[in-house]
Amino acid sequence: MLVVGFPTGAFQANCYLVAPGEGEPCVIVDPGQDAVEPITDALRKHRLSPVAALLTHGHFDHVYSVAPICDGNDIPAWIHPDDREMLTDPLKGISTEGAQFFGGRLEMREPSEVRELDDGVLLELAGLTLTVDHTPGHTRGSVVFRSELDEGGRVLFAGDTLFAGSIGRTDLPGGDMATMATTLRTKLMTLADDTVVLPGHGPSTTIGRERASNPFLLGLDDPSGTGPMRGL
Template structure:
């Protein structure tokens, strides 16, 4: 599997391109702020043809370029229905401080074609089978995407659910710390240790590394709950 990733925008959200190899069809995950140019360059460099855009959640730092990317390549965007309204109203999902930083205005619109994600569904796109897990907590419509690799392992695109050493914040509109703990307990902790995690911000990690060192997962495993998440991302 070919995985191309790079941070974009003021909040350095990770955008990813996934394909079976060079010169093949691909999916684009989380085209955030200022993502059009680096996506275009990555498509050219690796001779890729996009067939869909997948969104881990609706926060603008992950979806800001979804309309130009989708409409420019005539491909659909996939998002969980609980976050769909954020595509056209990005201020609905961010803090007043973040909104003020951007002048209180973020103009966005839905792309021409939007399809809604379903929990535990398999998406067969670009020669890949990607499993959708609804992982609410950071937002109501947060999802993670996972796929097998030719080598027998698995990768998970965790969005802002799980980071290296941390988890997504839950204090924004649509966030819910109790739901995040359920997500971590039921959807993250059962995963195999060798699952490679491609997060929405920061470096790549593995489930095994996070199980052994992430303070939030450690607290859950001890049965003592977990502290409130720090502010990361929006």
């Protein structure tokens, strides 16, 4: 599997291009702010042909470029229905203070084709098999995408559900700490320790590393959690 990742926009949200290898079809995970140019450059450099954009959740720092990317390449966007409204009304996903930062205006539109994700669905795209897990907590419609590699091992595109040493914020509209704790306990901590986690912000990690040291995972029995949360 080829994974090309880079941070985008003011919030440095990670965008990933995922393909079986160089010169192959690919999917684009989370085309965020200012992502069109680096995505175009990466597609050209690695000779990749996009077939879909996969969105881990609806926050604008992860989806801002989805319409130009999808419509420019004639591909669909996939998002969980609980977050779909943020594609046309991104202010629904941010705090009042955040909205004021943008002057109360942040315009987006849906791509021409939007398909909705569901929990447990297997996506067969670009020669890849990706399992979709609904992981609410950061937003109501957050999902993660996981895959087993032909060469062995496992990879998880975690969005803002899990980071190296932290988790996504739960104090924004649609977020909930108790729901996040349930998600982490039932959806992520059941994964193998060697699962490589590619998060929505910051560096990669593994499930085993987070199980051993992430304060939010160590404190799952405490609804308040401990440590700083990340994300938009």
